[in-house]
Amino acid sequence: MTKYTIVDQDTCIACGACSGVAPEIYDHTDDGISYVTIDQNEGMVEVPAELHDDLEDAYEGCPSDSIKISDEPFHGNALKFSEAM
Amino acid sequence: MNVEDEVFDITIIGGGPVGLFTAFYAGLRQARVKVIESLPQLGGQLSALYPEKYIYDVAGFPKITGQKLIDNLTEQMNQFNPVVALDEGVEKLEKQLDGIFKITTNSAEHFSKTIIITAGNGAFNPRKLGLETADKFEGKNLHYFVSDMQKFAGKKVQLFGGGDSAVDWALMLEPIADEVTLIHRRDKFRAHEHSVELLKNSKVKVMTPYVPLEFIGEDHIEHVILEHVKGEGTKSTEVDDVIVNYGFISSLGSIKDWGLEIEKNSIVVNSKMETNIAGIYAAGDICTYGGKVKLIATGFGEAPTAVSNAKVYIDPSSKVQAPHSTSVMGESEDKIVSVSL
Numbered sequence: 282m283t284k285y286t287i288v289d290q291d292t293c294i295a296c297g298a299c300s301g302v303a304p305e306i307y308d309h310t311d312d313g314i315s316y317v318t319i320d321q322n323e324g325m326v327e328v329p330a331e332l333h334d335d336l337e338d339a340y341e342g343c344p345s346d347s348i349k350i351s352d353e354p355f356h357g358n359a360l361k362f363s364e365a366m
Numbered sequence: 367m368n369v370e371d372e373v374f375d376i377t378i379i380g381g382g383p384v385g386l387f388t389a390f391y392a393g394l395r396q397a398r399v400k401v402i403e404s405l406p407q408l409g410g411q412l413s414a415l416y417p418e419k420y421i422y423d424v425a426g427f428p429k430i431t432g433q434k435l436i437d438n439l440t441e442q443m444n445q446f447n448p449v450v451a452l453d454e455g456v457e458k459l460e461k462q463l464d465g466i467f468k469i470t471t472n473s474a475e476h477f478s479k480t481i482i483i484t485a486g487n488g489a490f491n492p493r494k495l496g497l498e499t500a501d502k503f504e505g506k507n508l509h510y511f512v513s514d515m516q517k518f519a520g521k522k523v524q525l526f527g528g529g530d531s532a533v534d535w536a537l538m539l540e541p542i543a544d545e546v547t548l549i550h551r552r553d554k555f556r557a558h559e560h561s562v563e564l565l566k567n568s569k570v571k572v573m574t575p576y577v578p579l580e581f582i583g584e585d586h587i588e589h590v591i592l593e594h595v596k597g598e599g600t601k602s603t604e605v606d607d608v609i610v611n612y613g614f615i616s617s618l619g620s621i622k623d624w625g626l627e628i629e630k631n632s633i634v635v636n637s638k639m640e641t642n643i644a645g646i647y648a649a650g651d652i653c654t655y656g657g658k659v660k661l662i663a664t665g666f667g668e669a670p671t672a673v674s675n676a677k678v679y680i681d682p683s684s685k686v687q688a689p690h691s692t693s694v695m696g697e698s699e700d701k702i703v704s705v706s707l
Contacts, residue, residue, distance in 0.1 A: 291630060294487045294616070294651075295660075296415050302556045334552050342529065342556075344415060344614050345487060 286336060286350050287324030288315045289359035293347040302342055303335035315347070324355025373466055374400045374449070376676055377478035379456055379621075380485035382410020384650030384665035386439035388482050392673045393446025394695075395688055397680070400476060401443075402469065404489035405614075406453040406513045409436035414490045414614045418530070418558075423663055435662075451476070455489050459624045467645065480676040483633060483641075483648040484665070488618035495526070495610055499581045507586045509609045518543045518607055524590055525549065526578060527611035533557040535611060536570045547571040547603070549578070551595050576601070581608070618652075629654055639672035645679055647672040 286306065288299070295313030299306075306328060308318045316322035328336050340348045349355065351362045376392045378385045381403030392399045407413055412421075412432035420429045427435070454471035459481075461467055469476040492510035494500070500508060512518075512535055523543045525536050528550035534557075536548040548565070553574045555562050565572065575595040582589040587608055592601045618631055627634040627642040632654035639647045649672045650665030658664075674686045688694070 294411070296411065298415065298613075334554070338528070338552075338556055341493070342613050344411075344490070344616050346615065 282330075282333075283352050284328045284333060284336060284350055285324050285326070285352070285354050286317055286328055286340075286348065287355040287357075287359045288317060288322055289347040289349060290314050290316070290322070291359075292345045294345045296344060298342045298344065299339035299348055303332065303339040305332055306336060307339060307348075323357045324349070324351075324359070324361075325357075371477065372398075373477040373479060374398050375478070375680055376400075376480050376482055376673065377402065377467070377469060377476055379469070379481060379483045380410060380489075380650075380652070381405075381408040381450070381452075382484060382486050382650065383412055383435060383439055383662050384486070384669055385410070385482075385484035386436070386443050387666050388484050388649060388669040388673060389448045390439070390443040390446065391670045392482075392676075393443065393448060394691060395673055395677050395684075397673070397677060399446065399448035400451065400478065401448055402451045402454050402456060402471060402476065404453070404455040404491065406511050408440055408450070408452070409433065410486050410490065411616075412436050421662065423661060425663060425666075455491070455619065457620050461643070461645070465645070479645070479680050481646045482639075482669075482672045482676060483621065483646065483652055484650045484669070485618070485621060486651045487616040487631075488621070488652075490614040490616050492610070493612040493615045495578065495612070497578060497581065503581055503583070503587050503608070507605075507607045508581070509607065510611075512539075512609060515539060515542050520544045521606035522604065523547070523607045523609060524603065524605045525609045525611065527613075528552065528555045528557070529611065529613060530557040530561065532611040533561045533565055535609065537561065537564055537568060540568050540570050544606075545571065547573055549573045549576050549592065551575050551577045578608075632658075637671075638675040639668055640675060645676075647676055 293314045299315050300308050307315050309315045320326035340350050349359050355361050375397035377400045378388050379402050381401050389399050389401050413436050417433035422429050456471050458470040467478050467481055519542050521543050522545045524547045526549050536546050539546050548570050576592040579593040580591040581587045590603050590605055633641055633648040633652055635648050635653045635655055639649055641648055649668035651660045677684050678686055
């Protein structure tokens with residue numbers, strides 16, 4: 282199954298949980314805010330299948346629901362598939 | 367007067383590091399203080415998310431773990447015996463005609479002359495199971511938080527989760543409960559290697575890769591149906607108690623509806639830490655102003671500013687600038703040494 286991911290940096294609280302469980306997908310900037318390393322947080326590059334378990338761990342472990350996952354690319358918009366706020 | 371009706375000088379919403387230091391400082395300024403915290407424990411993000419991680423940017427500590435910092439702050443705060451209300455999420459806020467604030471939580475009402483909001487990123491709540499059959503067992507034998515291990519003495523306990531605290535809880539319950547089964551949806555646990563090693567050598571039964579599918583029981587969960595993640599069927603298991611440890615989720619919740627000026631999930635304050643509502647202040651990660659830096663270190667600085675200005679709001683004759691604690695607390699190492707000799 283194809284999966285894309287992006288971090289909503291407006292709600293990320295810089296706790297480091299995602300890069301802790303999925304270091305091959307997420308890292309954080311100098312101010313602690315997370316981003317997707319494989320495509321500079323654009324949500325455009327497929328997450329390799331062997332990392333899908335880590336992806337799910339990060340998604341479930343994010344305390345502010347800032348990790349977004351979709352089977353379609355995000356085109357840089359973390360809220361692309363979220364309900365209207 | 368009942369304690370419930372007592373009007374406090376300063377009520378602090380949020381028992382994280384900045385809230386605890388605010389409570390200490392308010393005590394130092396001789397205010398009657400109450401702290402309201404949504405979780406059954408103090409410590410906020412530090413205790414909930416990274417109790418064992420080192421923090422390197424707290425003044426005076428080359429490094430300190432999250433939990434140790436919270437323990438120290440709690441000890442510091444308790445010198446003034448504040449009232450602490452745990453496991454209470456704030457819901458409604460009302461400024462009464464007499465200017466006293468009435469704060470309604472999920473289980474009580476609190477009265478205060480001023481409020482300092484130190485709620486960080488909002489209230490933490492345990493992440494719940496997405497099962498339809500789960501809700502009705504909450505508060506019975508489905509638990510999202512363990513505050514008293516002894517409750518599980520001699521019981522058959524199923525614990526769901528794969529992180530550090532799930533593994534730690536399983537290990538702590540093992541000698542107390544009759545049987546502990548740890549269930550995780552993948553074979554790998556995302557816990558410290560050392561804890562996983564202890565787990566392997568313990569009597570805890572580990573079931574992977576399974577997820578809960580259904581809870582069966584009238585009043586209490588009697589059986590849990592577990593589903594194999596990779597399609598190898600389901601299993602029915604007998605239980606006395608179910609504990610779910612899927613981490614925490616934070617949200618600003620009802621604070622957003624109190625009429626406070628909010629910018630990107632943060633409360634706007636001025637240089638006195640005043641919000642747009644007279645008598646309500648904010649400090650720490652939840653507040654914002656031009657040049658704001660979200661760190662524990664800066665929150666610790668904002669706390670005395672908020673308290674001192676709240677103090678003047680309560681009593682206009684008091685001073686914003688307080689005497690140094692060395693004079694107020696009035697004890698020195700020298701004195702202690704000379705007494706003990």
